[in-house]
Amino acid sequence: MHFELTEELVERVELLVEEQKDKELQALLKEYHYADIAEILDELNLEEAIYVIKLLDSETTSDVLMELDEDNREKVLKNLSAKEIAEEVEELDTDDAADMIAELPEERQQEVIEKIEDEEHKEEIKELLAYDEDTAGGLMAKELVKVYETWTVAGCLRRIRGQAEEVTRVHSIYVVTKDEKLIGRLSLKDLIVAKNDQKIADIYISNVDSVTVDEDAEEVAKVMAKYDLEAIPVVDENKTLLGRITIDDIVDVLKEEAEKDYQLAAGITGDVDSDDSIIELTKARLPWLFLGLIGGIGAFLIMEGFEEAFKGEALILFFFTPLIAAMAGNVGVQSSAIIVQGLANDEVKGSVNSRLIKEMLLAALNGLILAIFLFFFVWAAKGEINTAFAISVSLVAVIIIAGLIGTFVPLFLDKRGIDPAIATGPFITTSNDILGILLYFWIAKMILGI
Amino acid sequence: MHFELTEELVERVELLVEEQKDKELQALLKEYHYADIAEILDELNLEEAIYVIKLLDSETTSDVLMELDEDNREKVLKNLSAKEIAEEVEELDTDDAADMIAELPEERQQEVIEKIEDEEHKEEIKELLAYDEDTAGGLMAKELVKVYETWTVAGCLRRIRGQAEEVTRVHSIYVVTKDEKLIGRLSLKDLIVAKNDQKIADIYISNVDSVTVDEDAEEVAKVMAKYDLEAIPVVDENKTLLGRITIDDIVDVLKEEAEKDYQLAAGITGDVDSDDSIIELTKARLPWLFLGLIGGIGAFLIMEGFEEAFKGEALILFFFTPLIAAMAGNVGVQSSAIIVQGLANDEVKGSVNSRLIKEMLLAALNGLILAIFLFFFVWAAKGEINTAFAISVSLVAVIIIAGLIGTFVPLFLDKRGIDPAIATGPFITTSNDILGILLYFWIAKMILGI
Known part of the structure; x- marks a missing residue:
């Protein structure tokens, strides 16, 4: 169709x-x-x-x-x-x-x-x-229908015919004072329902949402989505009516925002799409991969540092490094994604501490369930209860720390005025990988008394 | 403000x-x-x-x-x-x-x-x-303003005053035949600009977008966003006007869709937010973590399988496992994210083969740059040019394969009618981790002739 x-x-x-x-x-x-x-x-x-x-x-x-x-x-x-x-x-x-x-x-x-x-x-x-x-100024159009408070409904209808012809869609009719200050709004519906001899001043709705011209586009999108607005007038600091923003532009802002965050989470910067050239895609992807490479080299150095300790009997500990790294990365990404989304929706209220405590409990619960499973696997596979214990305890610790980092980093970035979306994806994965591996080796070494 | x-x-x-x-x-x-x-x-x-x-x-x-x-x-x-x-x-x-x-x-x-x-x-x-x-039926409201083609502009204005009072916002006036079939639309603006004695049949716009009642909500959102519509009428298969959908509901659909995809990419299923209970968050997160755990156990088994071969001199190869796994995971997530987004925007056209060839070239380019860096690092750090060579060559191969899998899996899922968004995140990371490690050991073993 x-x-x-x-x-x-x-x-x-x-x-x-x-x-x-x-x-x-x-x-x-x-x-x-x-x-x-x-x-x-x-x-x-x-x-x-x-x-x-x-x-x-x-x-x-x-x-x-x-x-x-x-x-x-x-x-x-x-x-x-x-x-x-x-x-x-x-x-x-x-x-x-x-x-x-x-x-x-x-x-x-x-x-x-x-x-x-x-x-x-x-x-x-x-x-x-x-x-x-x-900003709002960058999104707004100058085309709008405005009437002066002193006009009558009949005069208004007559005069806005001219204005309306230039405007693709009339959402609201903005009511201004004689010096162009925004004081209210009317819908075409209100005008049609009203009697011809009524004054605009008597029928307009004084409660009108507006945004100032330098307001952030994302903030405008939030306001319009929250209040279900289909158009919003833009004013300067003196309330002078400058333009209006319509919902179709906001739909575009929301889509772009979502795509940007999604790409950031996947380790892609710069607004690329699948049809872009290989060079442009490389520019968007390579820096994050390079970060991963540095992380991998970090992991190598850590493992090398533990080579003497784990040589021989405890060599098996090395074989769980990918598992530990993957779990640290996954948990970190999960926690940060929830926080990033909460921040975007203004849902993250209350203190940072209560967030961290909640994430710690959550991570501990998840970690415990996974660790019990892993414990029995290692015990059954290798018959070494001490090793199984050491690896499982480390796993719980790593998951808790990964969850805390995943929660803390976006909150910290947000407080600093940096887009927290940057924290999901390779950034959190890489740092959690390294920290997780280090923590794992250190705890395992302690428990096994090597 | x-x-x-x-x-x-x-x-x-x-x-x-x-x-x-x-x-x-x-x-x-x-x-x-x-x-x-x-x-x-x-x-x-x-x-x-x-x-x-x-x-x-x-x-x-x-x-x-x-x-x-x-x-x-x-x-x-x-x-x-x-x-x-x-x-x-x-x-x-x-x-x-x-x-x-x-x-x-x-x-x-x-x-x-x-x-x-x-x-x-x-x-x-x-x-x-x-x-x-x-579906469209689930989104639509029954409140709308409709007029019959036989009415005049004046009669129309008079009669729709009643209808309009019940409708919060009048976007379009739908024009129907006497048996309620949708044949066109009018805007309030058109009505105001028209002369009083004109017939609706003479002034209505017959070109009206509509969706059928069983159409997918996402599809409705796409149509409305693409054509910048603020409302769309919903009809049954006989074109009978059933209701209308307004853009504010579509904004909600788009936001939910974006959040769902974002969470899926981060390994979170089910629409949870940061204020949900620990049990609900665990339900949404644990299955994906479990998948990661299984992947980690797979990696353990692979490493164990190569234990004999790499014991002693080649032990260092094990220390690059986290690096290889991380790169395979990152590249896979990047490729799949681009494809998932392209699919969502209907941008992925052309054959699967040309996509795969492009991704292969892209991955090869990225892989080569990273491998050269890694080669010199290993050479400088360990002084073993053969090992450096083996690891670097494996890295290029792993990155190419990871890119291909990241491209192919979402395309495959989409063809099968499964939401490709599921392919980004833990699913692709885990499978790429295992495959990457296996490939790495295998290639390194061949090159070093162990």
């Missing part, structure tokens, strides 16, 4: 491009939503994609461009003149327009901006370009 | 509850949004929470209840009579009402439903309860 990108469709488009059957191609693509056309273009090579883009009408082109994969958009824009880009920009809402321009190289940005004919649009885009992309 | 849950506030509420200062408490809570009140209640003990809830007006109570932490809501509902719950349910939109009832034990559900006084609301809730919660 929904659009599905098939190889047949891509091939059909490629064939039409090759044979330059423009009319047929236009007729075919007319059937599809711009987001679908972007998916098709992402599968074509650059020349084909540009051929198709030049064939589309200007409004569709701009929407398609915004939906293209970022790398592909960059390539396509390189092949368009500043004038052509400016024409696309004119079709876009100010937030998308500013995003598209921001992706261009510095000197091209100026060129494109100068070529924008609509002066108001140009000024608004310039204003938006000044905000950091990870 | 936004609400912040402080200990002072919680303590103030607790004190007011203790001293039974109802008036003051009501005045205090009146200042807060229901989502904020829910956050405060989540911090109180059960008795206090129930005391506060009984003090709130009925409309606020129902909204607060929906925002409470699921475990706390369950406890509170246990302490309310069927009649009291039914009263709350009457205040809720049908989708939330059905969700609240669905959480109750089977026999209570019947009791509560019988006590609902509004017959239409009752029937609608019963209908919604029949759908699986992970």
Whole structure:
């Protein structure tokens, strides 16, 4: 029922491009939503994609461009003149327009901006370009519907017809004082339900959520998700209405955030995806692997240090090193993931101490169950009750320490203002590996009295 | 600027509850949004929470209840009579009402439903309860604004005033035929901009996205995110309009999905959070740890198998086992994370073979860089060029194989209809650990000719 990108469709488009059957191609693509056309273009090579883009009408082109994969958009824009880009920009809402321009190289940005004919649009885009992309200002659009508190419902309906035509979707109508300060909101529904001669001042809802222009994008997402808002007005420190953010942009923020955290947990930095080049993927992955290598060398040095002690009879202790390292790593990742998620959802309240005590009990319980199993395995396999005891006791200790580190590190990073998501994954695995192995050898050596 | 849950506030509420200062408490809570009140209640003990809830007006109570932490809501509902719950349910939109009832034990559900006084609301809730919660039917609400194609704009505005009052937010107005089949949509904006005597049939937009009632919730989320929709109508197989889904529910679906994947990658199953009990957290974590333990025992058995071969001179080979295991695990997690994310975003197109070839090249590049570093380290540290060579060559082989497994397993699971997210985390780490160690010993033994 929904659009599905098939190889047949891509091939059909490629064939039409090759044979330059423009009319047929236009007729075919007319059937599809711009987001679908972007998916098709992402599968074509650059020349084909540009051929198709030049064939589309200007409004569709701009929407398609915004939906293209970022790398592909960059390539396509390189092949368009500043004038052509400016024409696309004119079709876009100010937030998308500013995003598209921001992706261009510095000197091209100026060129494109100068070529924008609509002066108001140009000024608004310039204003938006000044905000950091990870703030409310970077997310907001200038398009919104606002009314003055002194208007009547009838006058209001008449006048907002003009404003509304420019705005893709009207969520809320913002009510401002004569000096543009945000004082409330109205929904179109309220306006329709109200009587024609009522004053806006009498019917507006003064309780309006807003965010300030420099607020963090993630914070805006949290507020909108929590209060189920579909749009939120953006104001400056004097409550002057500057723009509005809509929920579809927030959906994108949430998705990107989730992907970033997921990748960090897997030891991948920088927003890469499976279609990126090998060099880019290597840049995102190699540093974490290198960290793992350093950790492995650390483990080697520790094992070498215990070589004399465990040579001969106790050699078997070495053979449990991967087990201990794996358990330390796994427990650390589990604990840190729970804390990172709790922090993201503002669920981690109460003192750090109570967190650590809870994690200690949890780790002790898990560790005990696993250690009992391991004890009987080693005892049955090797018949050495002392060794079995030493390994099992170490396992419990290692799991408890790993759990505590997994809990403490993200809390510590968060307090320091560092993204705690960095703590899950290779960082915690590596440090827990080394510490776990060291602890294991040390406890085993003590218990066995070697 | 936004609400912040402080200990002072919680303590103030607790004190007011203790001293039974109802008036003051009501005045205090009146200042807060229901989502904020829910956050405060989540911090109180059960008795206090129930005391506060009984003090709130009925409309606020129902909204607060929906925002409470699921475990706390369950406890509170246990302490309310069927009649009291039914009263709350009457205040809720049908989708939330059905969700609240669905959480109750089977026999209570019947009791509560019988006590609902509004017959239409009752029937609608019963209908919604029949759908699986992970489908469009489970997400949709019955509240929507619909008009018949034969109406005029003026008549339409007049008549939808009644409908709109019942609907919290009007996104789209759905246009149906006289036998209730969905044929298009209108926005309030379109209606306001249109002339009063125009017929709906002349102004409606026939291009309307919809989902069928049994469609997967994740799929609905994808469609709405892709096309930037804020609401989508739900139809049956005959195109009869059944309900609508709004973007705020989709935001919740996306967040839950992201959290589930993140937890799976960290080796945690079942939707737990940091405030859950130790028993529940153990249930979610222990199975994965047990898997790691089994993997560790496998590694032990492999090492034991090579004991004779490596005793003496080649003992040092054992000391690199944690390094090899860590690298195999890390590479596997990285590759699988990229693929899992690509699959979730429908970005993984093209053949499995080309994916595997790309990952092989990527792993080979990363492996080579790391191996060169390791080679010089071992050579410098131990002065044995043969050993250094054997370990380094094994490392490259292990990394390549680990990358291939990390790529192949999620693709394979996805083809089989299993959630590929299960492949990241402990599952891939454990299998790569064992395979990596085996491969390492085997290659090293061959090269060194032991």
